[in-house]
Amino acid sequence: MFRNQYDTDVTTWSPAGRLFQVEYAMEAVKQGSAAIGIRSKTHVVLASVNKANSELSSHQKKIFKVDDHIGIAIAGLTADGRVLSRYLRSECINHSFTYESPLPVGRLVVQLADKAQVCTQRSWKRPYGVGLLVAGLDESGAHLYYNCPSGNYFEYQAFAIGSRSQAAKTYLECKFETFMSSSKEDLIRDVLFAIKETLQGDKLTSSICTVSVVGVGEPFHIMDQKTIQELIESFEIKEGEAADHGVVPDRTPEAAPMDI
Amino acid sequence: MNLLDSTPANNSLLNSAMGSERTQYPYVTGTSVIGIKYKDGILMVADMGGSYGSTLRYKSVERLKSIGKHSLLGASGEISDFQEILRYLDELILYDNMWDDGNSLGPKEVHSYLTRVMYNRRNKFNPLWNSLVLGGVKNGQKYLGMVSMIGVHFEDNHVATGFGNHLARPILRDEWNENLSYEDGVKLLEKCMRVLLYRDRSAVNKLQVWFFSLYVSLGLSSGYFASPSQSSSSKWTHE
Numbered sequence: 342m343f344r345n346q347y348d349t350d351v352t353t354w355s356p357a358g359r360l361f362q363v364e365y366a367m368e369a370v371k372q373g374s375a376a377i378g379i380r381s382k383t384h385v386v387l388a389s390v391n392k393a394n395s396e397l398s399s400h401q402k403k404i405f406k407v408d409d410h411i412g413i414a415i416a417g418l419t420a421d422g423r424v425l426s427r428y429l430r431s432e433c434i435n436h437s438f439t440y441e442s443p444l445p446v447g448r449l450v451v452q453l454a455d456k457a458q459v460c461t462q463r464s465w466k467r468p469y470g471v472g473l474l475v476a477g478l479d480e481s482g483a484h485l486y487y488n489c490p491s492g493n494y495f496e497y498q499a500f501a502i503g504s505r506s507q508a509a510k511t512y513l514e515c516k517f518e519t520f521m522s523s524s525k526e527d528l529i530r531d532v533l534f535a536i537k538e539t540l541q542g543d544k545l546t547s548s549i550c551t552v553s554v555v556g557v558g559e560p561f562h563i564m565d566q567k568t569i570q571e572l573i574e575s576f577e578i579k580e581g582e583a584a585d586h587g588v589v590p591d592r593t594p595e596a597a598p599m600d601i
Numbered sequence: 602m603n604l605l606d607s608t609p610a611n612n613s614l615l616n617s618a619m620g621s622e623r624t625q626y627p628y629v630t631g632t633s634v635i636g637i638k639y640k641d642g643i644l645m646v647a648d649m650g651g652s653y654g655s656t657l658r659y660k661s662v663e664r665l666k667s668i669g670k671h672s673l674l675g676a677s678g679e680i681s682d683f684q685e686i687l688r689y690l691d692e693l694i695l696y697d698n699m700w701d702d703g704n705s706l707g708p709k710e711v712h713s714y715l716t717r718v719m720y721n722r723r724n725k726f727n728p729l730w731n732s733l734v735l736g737g738v739k740n741g742q743k744y745l746g747m748v749s750m751i752g753v754h755f756e757d758n759h760v761a762t763g764f765g766n767h768l769a770r771p772i773l774r775d776e777w778n779e780n781l782s783y784e785d786g787v788k789l790l791e792k793c794m795r796v797l798l799y800r801d802r803s804a805v806n807k808l809q810v811w812f813f814s815l816y817v818s819l820g821l822s823s824g825y826f827a828s829p830s831q832s833s834s835s836k837w838t839h840e
Contacts (some may be wrong), residue, residue: 439717440710447702480740481703 342368352464363461363468366490370472374417375503375539376403377472377511379528380485382521383558385476386528387414388536390503390550402562404553408433410443411477412553412561416503417490418470425469429453446477451495458492472502476555484557487565488581501535505577508538517591530576627679627730629653631664632803633765634675635793636734636760637777638743639786642814643736646790647675648797650805657805665811666800669694672708673813674715677762679730686729689718706717708737708744712754720752732762737813738768761793769793783812798835806835 347353348361355361374392377574378385388475391400404414405426411433415422432452436444450481453473460466468490475486488494498517501509520528537545547570554560634647651659664683665675668690676683693714697706708713712735722728728750736745745754759773772793781789787810798804 439714440706441713442707442710444704445704448704451700451702479704529660 350464351461351468360461360491366468366470367472370490370502371504371506373419373471373503374403374581375501375506375509375536376414376416376472376474377416377499377501377506377509377513377532377535377539378485378487378497379499379520379523379532379535380417380474380476380483380497381523381525381528382482384525384554385478385483385485386532386554386561387412387474387524387550388532388552389416390536390539391551393483393508396475404551405560406553406563407449407475407477408437409445409560410479410555411446411449411475412555413476414553415471416474416506417472417545419536421469421475421488422471424433425456425471425473427455428456429475445479445481446475446486447479450457450475450488453488454492454494456566457488457490460490461492468524474500474502476561478555479558487590499531499535501539503539505539505541509517509535512538519562525554525559529564529572533573533576545577546570619729624725627682629659629680630730630803631662631677631680631683632801633761633763633769633797634664634732634734635671635761635765635769635773635790636673636675636736636745636747636759637773637781637786637790638736638745638779639781639783640779641783642738642812643673643675643745644741644783644786644790644810644812645675645734645736645808646794646808647677648794648805649807649809650803651680652803655802657803660805661784662828663809665809667813668711668735668737669697671705671739671813672711673811674711674743675734675736675762676731678732682729682731686718686731686733689774690715690808705739706737707742708735708779711735711737712744712746712748712756715748716752716754717746719750719754723751734760734762738815741815760836764797764804765793767797768796768800772796783814787840790792809839 344449347355351360374390376389378387387404389403393400401419406412407426407429413426429449432555444538457469460468470490473488475488477484486494487495487497487500498520499513516531530550536550543549547566551563552569553563627680631651631652636645645665647661647664649662651655651662661682666687667674668674713735715735719729730750732747732750745760746754747760748754759777761769776789794808798806
């Protein structure tokens, strides 16, 4: 994308009918470290890659619990993500207090999308520079949504955002048809493999990723490092077998195409 | 100037610029509402009387209304406040329907909402002068609850308002069970309403009986019947 005379204001259209500021905001999402979500009929798993500024600092928190039945993973400007997660938590708790029942995820994402849209139509505002993967449960089952800075939202079976997410998406595209009937353990395994796809040469350990789960009868929680490390080790040990019954036969993890 | 002075000459918290607007006492009132859970859902009964003080002035007042797809609301107390509550709920259900997303407000949500409304009005010293019975079925789950004008709320297998608490609930405590059939439930409620007709001076003998069953939520049967004035046969001879 190159600078042009229509990209200063979010309220300026280009002759081709584009809002460049909004598109630049979506670029910010692509620069953040990866976040991946997968859902089955009863569970949704979110995972993110932990990026730290330097070896001395701690990594940024990218997964937030919004309510017992909803959690989000973000990619992009984490500060914007924190502000939005405060808004989401507030909406959920207000609904719970008034109606004594959980806010349906579908309604929460619409409210979030409308909030993002406002920032694309005010000259004194800027779009939020963060993409959110919203995982939640409601009466109709488990759902995974992606909210982008443009104010659009989409429901997904599985999705990945952030840097090198294309590699993860390619992996997910091969397997997504099986996800609906997957068990929780299978979903976690798939999400860990997908995270691995986005790592460039780094070894997959529990310190480099965060995994969270929400499911029927299971409130949203972030899994602890020890369990993740054990799972990683059990999957990697079986990596030879996994190529037979886990992954589609003509694709082994070593043959994964590099990200674009 | 200390704005938190506790002895202002004119207490502007309670009065608006135009003078006090608090509800002081009710004018046209309905008497008891009784609700019970039965095998297939919820049964509710209320008479169709609106009293103006000690005069039994209005005899076709509908004190039971359906709310959304899943709930029934019955009210005793000030009829105009009940109509106000119906307006609030109308708006609530409208916005719920406008989402058009397959989710709908069930009886528990409506009950919670009403509790918040009643309690907040009570806190402003301007209550809605009603006792409400809220019942319904959603996803096969039966729900029956009550909210009073001060915001006290609870759920139970059988609830009643006003005189019903004193006269009907003892009968229900003895004779209610989880597996009442529809006919037995109606008979039980008619027994309660007969006692109320004898002993409650604001009762009239025309009833509204609503049921909300699992089958209603599946759209298989209609919701209510208002029985003709014969409804409660009363015996005045010695027994």
